[in-house]
Amino acid sequence: MRVDVTRRGGVAGVALHATLDTAELTGTDAPRVEAALRDLPWGRPVPVSIGPDRFRYEMVTAEGDHERRVVLSESEIPDALQPLLTLLADLGQIRPASAE
Amino acid sequence: MTASCARRCIVPPSLLYRLARSADEAVRDAALDALVLDARFRLARAECAVTLRRQPAPVTFGRAGGQPQRTIYDQQGSESQTPGVVVRAEGQAPSQDEAANQAYDGLGATYGFYWTVFERDSIDAAGMPLLGLVHYGRRYPNAFWDGAGHMFFGDGDGQILTQTTAGIDVIGHELTHGVTQYEANLTYSGQSGALNESVSDVFGIQVKQYLLGQDVHRSDWLIGADIVGPALRPALRSMKHPGTANAYDDQPADMDNYVPGGDVHTNSGIPNRAFYVVASTLGGYAWDAAGPIWYAALADPQLHPNATFRDFARITLRQAQQTYGAGSDQAHAVQQGWEAVKVSL
Numbered sequence: 001m002r003v004d005v006t007r008r009g010g011v012a013g014v015a016l017h018a019t020l021d022t023a024e025l026t027g028t029d030a031p032r033v034e035a036a037l038r039d040l041p042w043g044r045p046v047p048v049s050i051g052p053d054r055f056r057y058e059m060v061t062a063e064g065d066h067e068r069r070v071v072l073s074e075s076e077i078p079d080a081l082q083p084l085l086t087l088l089a090d091l092g093q094i095r096p097a098s099a100e
Numbered sequence: 101m102t103a104s105c106a107r108r109c110i111v112p113p114s115l116l117y118r119l120a121r122s123a124d125e126a127v128r129d130a131a132l133d134a135l136v137l138d139a140r141f142r143l144a145r146a147e148c149a150v151t152l153r154r155q156p157a158p159v160t161f162g163r164a165g166g167q168p169q170r171t172i173y174d175q176q177g178s179e180s181q182t183p184g185v186v187v188r189a190e191g192q193a194p195s196q197d198e199a200a201n202q203a204y205d206g207l208g209a210t211y212g213f214y215w216t217v218f219e220r221d222s223i224d225a226a227g228m229p230l231l232g233l234v235h236y237g238r239r240y241p242n243a244f245w246d247g248a249g250h251m252f253f254g255d256g257d258g259q260i261l262t263q264t265t266a267g268i269d270v271i272g273h274e275l276t277h278g279v280t281q282y283e284a285n286l287t288y289s290g291q292s293g294a295l296n297e298s299v300s301d302v303f304g305i306q307v308k309q310y311l312l313g314q315d316v317h318r319s320d321w322l323i324g325a326d327i328v329g330p331a332l333r334p335a336l337r338s339m340k341h342p343g344t345a346n347a348y349d350d351q352p353a354d355m356d357n358y359v360p361g362g363d364v365h366t367n368s369g370i371p372n373r374a375f376y377v378v379a380s381t382l383g384g385y386a387w388d389a390a391g392p393i394w395y396a397a398l399a400d401p402q403l404h405p406n407a408t409f410r411d412f413a414r415i416t417l418r419q420a421q422q423t424y425g426a427g428s429d430q431a432h433a434v435q436q437g438w439e440a441v442k443v444s445l
């Protein structure tokens with residue numbers, strides 16, 4: 001399962017982006033992350049503002065030709081998704097804070 | 101100057117702050133006395149203003165102020181929002197933990213700045229305890245105020261950020277998010293969000309300058325220079341030249357380059373530079389006049405949560421005119437600051 005992840009916000013004022021594939025995860029992580037991804041509240045309205053300097057994560061997946069998107073505050077990230085965020089930290093590319 | 105003169109004469113607060121740091125004990129005492137009187141006038145004015153709109157601050161009996169109440173907790177790599185193990189409480193000797201000592205000292209310096217310069221007693225102006233939570237998360241490249249009395253500090257990922265407690269301006273930045281919440285409570289999106297961010301940088305840099313004794317010309321006006329990792333060197337933001345702090349810095353330096361829908365850390369470059377221009381035009385220390393004008397604007401009951409840059413700019417100008425006079429250098433400098441970033445007053 002491929003997912004586009006962008007971390008935004010934070011005092012540093014930069015974004016971090018990666019296109020990740022759950023196939024890159026090891027052992028039992030892949031099925032757990034995939035299950036957690038499926039359970040995310042895809043398509044819900046984007047939160048207007050979260051706390052100062054908090055991280056938020058924008059996730060985009062493609063299902064067929066249908067694109068789904070969700071923005072989560074860091075406090076909403078389920079534990080099961082942590083391996084995905086570790087992958088983002090390792091492989092992510094830094095981008096300007098307001099980059100698309 | 102004699103003690104009686106300092107009490108009788110009309111002396112601008114900026115001069116009084118300078119005199120209060122004088123080596124001459126008589127001058128120092130006289131200046132401090134005058135500052136207390138001046139603060140009482142300000143308080144009386146503020147209390148009148150507060151009744152117009154905001155709730156008055158709770159009266160805290162038996163608290164003289166001037167003394168922080170710090171507790172530093174070790175989160176031990178957890179992302180739990182509940183305070184962990186106490187590593188250093190107020191008055192205790194330094195611990196073995198460098199980050200804990202940096203947080204303790206940085207919160208103390210920030211408290212001292214707000215108290216000495218503005219007579220503000222902590223985040224809520226009523227002696228709120230300062231709770232610093234260090235080693236939050238694993239390699240967490242961030243620090244934040246949680247809106248509920250806690251300041252969290254990550255150890256950094258070693259690329260974007262290193263140990264976040266190492267930046268006194270960053271500690272000042274986070275504590276100021278708390279101050280803003282208790283004053284204008286600027287909504288954290290759009291222009292009000294960028295103002296919220298800028299106010300944190302404006303007071304964060306002053307805490308650093310104050311601690312280092314730097315005047316406006318000696319300061320580098322860089323935010324986060326002590327906590328950036330190799331990817332973002334030399335700093336996170338430049339208040340003097342927004343957009344030039346590192347390879348990814350997308351801050352605009354004026355309204356012509358405002359980023360619609362941009363991150364609050366992007367558009368904060370505009371009010372950041374306005375403050376830099378005001379302070380550097382006036383010279384001396386940033387907290388002589390520019391800082392007090394910005395502080396008065398932040399605490400002004402007419403600054404509403406959804407304020408635009410222009411709303412804020414007009415309040416800074418009115419504050420400068422009221423405190424220093426309509427034709428004063430300070431009022432002119434404020435006009436120049438907002439003109440430089442193309443915010444029309």
Ligand SMILES: [Zn+2]
Pocket residue numbers: 011052053273277297300
């Ligand atoms: Zn901030």
